[in-house]
Amino acid sequence: MCARLATKRFLEIRQILLQSPQPSRSLSTALNYHIDSPDNSPDTPWEFSAGNKGRVKEILSHYPSNYKQSAIIPLLDLAQQQHGGWLPVSAMNAVAKVVQVAPIRIYEVATFYSMFNRTKVGKYHLLVCGTTPCMIRGSREIEEALLKHLGVKRNEVTKDGLFSVGEMECMGCCVNAPMITVADYSKGSEGYTYNYYEDITPKRVVEIVEMLRRGEAPPVGTQNPKRIRSGPEGGNTTLLSEPKPPPCRDLDA
Ligand code: FES
Structure with missing residues (x-):
């Protein structure tokens, strides 16, 4: 695309986003934009909670004092957990202060990694794996079942x-x-969990949602009762005996 066309397209997308009161996250470009809103502006006060200040110190202690920026990802993760699953710009600015870098260094990280959410998510953020093996095994149907059951768009x-x-x-x-994973922000940063649910079906994924709604803890891991962890369905078909120890060279011979 020539530079003039690219600039025109950029301005068009910007205009769409500026006209939208709730910037749509369905445009991938929206992930990299910040538009001030009442609950997300640099003037919104934000700081780590008293409990998390201790965790900030502990995280920083893992890195040399002149490489504080190595702590950006774990600190953003903690800030996101504290803030109910997403990162307002003032939380990113707070992290910049802690690691003593320009805020742009934090924005670069937060907009690069898809684990960081730049807009509000649910208390239970359900992430469907969309990569080839899961897609071949039916991830599109899983997503459809979730969206239909919850009555939302992605x-x-x-x-x-x-x-x-x-x-x-x-x-x-x-x-x-x-498989899907559930980022559970329902209990703040103290009770935060990130759980995998595997071998799921459209029916099972809806059951999992309803268990979460009732405050239950669905069993994590495979949802196929015929499998143990990642073993074959119905039990092993090969490698049935106890493994032999590896042969050792007799160094005295
Ligand atoms: S493709 Fe690897 S976990 Fe889904």
């Missing part, structure tokens, strides 16, 4: 503030595809 929050549905790339659990 990245929208349900009216009761409980749920939102997003997409994530491979979460390293392809052997039990398809």
Whole structure:
């Protein structure tokens, strides 16, 4: 695309975003924009809670004092947990102060990694893995079932503030595809958990949502009762005997 066309397109997208009272996250560009709103502006006061100030110190202690910026990701993660699952600009500015860098250094990180949410999410943020092995095993149907059951679009929050549905790339659990993860912000940073639900079906994913709604803790890991962890369904078919120890060289021979 020539430079003039690219600039024109940029201005068009910017105009769309500026006219929208709630910037849409369905445009990937929206993730990288900040538009001041009543609950998200540099003037909104934000600081780490008294309890989390101790955790900030502990995180910083893992890095040399002249490399504080190495703590940016864990500090953003803590700020996000404290703020109910998303990062307002004032939280990113607070992290910049802690690690003594220009705020742009923090914005660069927060807008690069998809684990950081720049707009509100539900107390339970449901992330469907959309990468090839999960997609082949039915992740699109899982997402459809979730969106239909909750009556939302991707990245929208349900009216009761409980749920939102997003997409994530491979979460390293392809052997039990398809899978989702649930970032649970319902108990603040103290009770924050990030749980994998594997071998799911459209029916099972709705059951999981309803268990969460009732305040229950659905069992994590595979949802296929015929599997143990990542083992084959119905038990092992090969490697049935106890493994032999590796042969050792007799160094005296
Ligand atoms: S592709 Fe879904 S976990 Fe790897």
